[in-house]
Amino acid sequence: MLNRGLDKVELLRIVEAVANEKSIDKEIVLESMESAIQKAALTKFGAENNIRVVIDRITGDIKIQKVLDIVEDVEDSSKQIILNDAKSIDKKNKDLKIGDQIFEDLPQIDFGRIAAQSAKQVISLRVKEAEKNRQYEDFIEKQGQILSGIIKRLEYGNVIIDLGKAEGVIKKDELIPREILKTGDRVKAYCYEVKKELKGHQIFLSRAHPQFLAKLFFQEVPEIYEGVIEIKAVARDPGSRAKICVFSSESSIDPVGACVGMRGSRVQTIVNELHGEKIDIIKWTEDLPTLISESLSPAEIQKVLIDKDNKRIDVILTEENLSKAIGRRGQNVRLASKLTNYEIDILTDKEDSERRQAEFKERTENLVKSLEVDETLGQLLVSEGMQSIEEIAQASPEDIIKIEGIDEATASELINRSKENLIKEKEEISKRLKELGMEDGLVNLKGITQGMLVLLGQRNIKKLSDFADLSSDELIGGFDEVKGKKIRIEGYLEEFSLSREEADQMIMAAREIVFK
Numbered sequence: 459m460l461n462r463g464l465d466k467v468e469l470l471r472i473v474e475a476v477a478n479e480k481s482i483d484k485e486i487v488l489e490s491m492e493s494a495i496q497k498a499a500l501t502k503f504g505a506e507n508n509i510r511v512v513i514d515r516i517t518g519d520i521k522i523q524k525v526l527d528i529v530e531d532v533e534d535s536s537k538q539i540i541l542n543d544a545k546s547i548d549k550k551n552k553d554l555k556i557g558d559q560i561f562e563d564l565p566q567i568d569f570g571r572i573a574a575q576s577a578k579q580v581i582s583l584r585v586k587e588a589e590k591n592r593q594y595e596d597f598i599e600k601q602g603q604i605l606s607g608i609i610k611r612l613e614y615g616n617v618i619i620d621l622g623k624a625e626g627v628i629k630k631d632e633l634i635p636r637e638i639l640k641t642g643d644r645v646k647a648y649c650y651e652v653k654k655e656l657k658g659h660q661i662f663l664s665r666a667h668p669q670f671l672a673k674l675f676f677q678e679v680p681e682i683y684e685g686v687i688e689i690k691a692v693a694r695d696p697g698s699r700a701k702i703c704v705f706s707s708e709s710s711i712d713p714v715g716a717c718v719g720m721r722g723s724r725v726q727t728i729v730n731e732l733h734g735e736k737i738d739i740i741k742w743t744e745d746l747p748t749l750i751s752e753s754l755s756p757a758e759i760q761k762v763l764i765d766k767d768n769k770r771i772d773v774i775l776t777e778e779n780l781s782k783a784i785g786r787r788g789q790n791v792r793l794a795s796k797l798t799n800y801e802i803d804i805l806t807d808k809e810d811s812e813r814r815q816a817e818f819k820e821r822t823e824n825l826v827k828s829l830e831v832d833e834t835l836g837q838l839l840v841s842e843g844m845q846s847i848e849e850i851a852q853a854s855p856e857d858i859i860k861i862e863g864i865d866e867a868t869a870s871e872l873i874n875r876s877k878e879n880l881i882k883e884k885e886e887i888s889k890r891l892k893e894l895g896m897e898d899g900l901v902n903l904k905g906i907t908q909g910m911l912v913l914l915g916q917r918n919i920k921k922l923s924d925f926a927d928l929s930s931d932e933l934i935g936g937f938d939e940v941k942g943k944k945i946r947i948e949g950y951l952e953e954f955s956l957s958r959e960e961a962d963q964m965i966m967a968a969r970e971i972v973f974k
Contacts, residue, residue, distance in 0.1 A: 488513050495520065495567075502567050506536040509564070523561040530556055594659040597624060598652045604673045605663065609643045619645065624661060632664035634697040637733050646731065648673055666696035671737070674728045675702065679717050687713045690742040693796035697735055701753060701793045705742035714739050740797075746771075750802070753794035757783035760807060764800075767957030768934060771800045774810045821845045829875045838863060839872075851876035887912055897921045899971065905964045910951050917950055926968040930961040 473491070477484035495511040499522050503509065508525040526539040539547075541556055548560045607619040607626060615630035617639055628647055639645060647663035648670035664670060672692050681687040682704075690703040704713040717739050718725050725737055740752045747762040750771060761774040775783055783804050784791050795802045805813070818840055826836040828847050842861045844850050850858070850872055858869035887908040891901065894915035899922035901911060919925055930936075934956050935949030951961075 488515065495522065499564065499567055503564060504536065506534075508537045510561070520566065522564040522566065524564055526560050526562060528554060528556050528558045528560065590659060594652065594654050597621075597649070597659065597661050601649050601652045602669070603649055604646050604670070604677065605649050605661075606644065606646050609639055609641050609645055611641060612639075617645075619647065619663060621661065624659070626661035626663045628663045628665060632662075632666050634665050634733055634735070636697060637665070646674075665732075666694070668692040668694045668700075671700055671702060671728070671732070671735075674731060675704075675717060678724045678727055679719075681706070681711065681713075681716045686711060687716055688742075691797050691799075693793040694735075695789055695793060697733060699736045699738070699789055699793060700732075701738045701740060701797045703740045703742040703749075703753075703797060714741050738793075746798070746800075749798060750794065750800075753797050754783045754790060754802075757790075759783075761810075767959070768955075769800050769958070770803065771798075772803050772805055772810075774805050774807055777806050777808065780804065780806055825850075828879045829872060831872075835864075847876045847879055851880055884908060891915065895920055900925055900968075903964065903971075904967055905960065907954070910954060913950055913953075919950070922968050923972050926965065926972045928965060930958050930965060933961040933965070934958060 473484050473487045477487050492511045492513055495513075496509055499509045499511065500507065503524070510523050510525055512521045512523070513519070514521070525537070526544065527537060528541055528544045529538045530540070532538045532540055539560065541554065544554055544558075544560045545552075547562060548554065551560075554560070605619075605621055605626060607621040610618045610620040610625065612618070617628040617633065619626040619628065626647070626649070628645075632647075633639070645665075647665050648667045649661060650664050650667055650669070651662040653660045653662065669692065671694055672689050675689060676682050679687065682689060686708060687704055687706045690705050692700070692702050694700040702717075704717055706713040706716075716724075725739065729735060729737060738755070740749075740755075743749050743752075746764055747759075750762050750773060751759040754773065757775060757779040759773055759775050759779075763772040763774070765771070773783065782790070785793075791802050791804055818837075821840045822833065822836040825831065825839055825844075825847070826833055829836075829850075831839075838861060839845075839850070844853065844858070844861075853873065855866055855869040855873065858864055858872060859866055864872075890912055891908065894912070896911055896915050897920055900906070900914070900920065903922065903925070914920070914925065919928070928950075931947050931949070933949050933951050935952040936947045956964075
């Protein structure tokens with residue numbers, strides 16, 4: 459490729475041809491040629507020299523030059539020169555000074571077989587690297603889109619897709635279950651990641667990703683493409699069932715009807731692409747109870763209780779609607795939970811009543827035991843909203859005598875007993891904390907109570923650094939997904955009803971102290 463007699467015009471033609479063939483900038487090809495010639499020149503003139511090579515972008519002339527730094531005292535004669543000697547070499551430049559560089563022309567070199575092969579390897583490597591970078595830039599722009607290609611081969615359950623100028627891979631767990639794909643089939647998939655690695659780039663595709671469904675609607679429904687209808691949320695059980703929430707700010711447009719299409723034509727096209735996956739299309743609303751009810755269709759909901767702090771919802775319904783709400787193997791409620799980003803607990807009206815009765819009984823027994831009152835008074839206090847000793851201790855006599863049947867003397871006695879009980883309880887907890895060996899830093903952490911400290915100590919979380927290593931899920935409880943199934947995580951401080959925000963604030967406060 460490179461030799462002394464290479465025609466200058468031919469050189470530029472080769473550059474143009476390589477750039478066009480590999481779809482890369484011809485400047486990259488020229489720079490790789492300069493590097494190759496420089497490597498050969500260093501071999502000929504000595505690796506201790508500082509040599510630069512410049513190919514004229516218009517004429518194709520190759521200039522090989524030795525670069526010399528102008529210094530006051532020369533330490534390395536191969537790379538440095540004093541000012542007077544530099545002026546005698548470069549007589550045209552009268553403004554030369556210490557710190558500048560001069561360029562001494564070197565003779566053209568005749569590439570031997572080994573040098574030519576070495577130069578060819580340099581050019582090849584640089585061009586390949588540029589080609590990989592160009593492909594990466596092309597496909598990183600396509601991340602988040604649906605790509606189409608031909609199945610090239612199957613490897614250990616993974617599917618390799620020929621995308622034209624690159625290959626993509628659909629991993630086994632990103633395929634639609636029970637879907638049969640064969641070599642030579644044309645297939646669509648969602649590009650969820652383009653990863654740059656030393657050996658090149660990898661393009662990861664998915665047919666199971668929730669956004670694959672969203673992008674199919676984007677392609678099939680013009681109103682979504684135009685932005686008139688917005689997809690708010692998607693949840694999928696790939697190959698079986700999916701739920702999608704759609705919304706339009708224009709009151710004249712029915713977002714659900716538009717997505718379904720005339721006689722179901724639009725949604726049916728998507729169902730066929732997903733091999734029969736059933737799709738529930740739900741109209742989005744900011745009213746969470748309504749959205750939950752629609753998400754759990756066809757079940758009829760009686761009541762929805764929302765805990766926004768902990769992102770949990772209790773859904774109350776009749777026994778007849780229980781199986782409809784839960785769905786086959788819990789599918790319906792699981793998809794509704796993913797769709798709304800709330801953990802949903804399904805309760806029958808009977809279970810809800812039993813739960814409320816159990817809570818009422820537990821609170822009553824606590825007041826009866828702690829305040830030494832009879833059961834009737836305990837029930838009266840709980841039913842009127844005085845459900846804990848803390849609430850009674852913080853109340854005024856006026857607040858309590860509003861309850862029918864309680865006079866001022868009884869109200870004052872209840873408040874005094876509550877305060878005494880809290881002091882006694884605090885003393886007992888302090889003693890317990892000393893026995894557990896709790897670190898002062900954790901004891902004094904803002905927001906943490908003695909009751910919380912006892913539970914943490916029982917789980918061997920006794921230092922501020924131990925607490926700083928926790929996650930909010932470990933404190934308040936949550937869910938983890940293992941092999942597609944949600945697993946309940948019990949929180950250490952779950953009984954204190956901390957919000958996620960409060961848990962995060964406490965953990966961050968601990969980390970700021972530990973890691974400052």
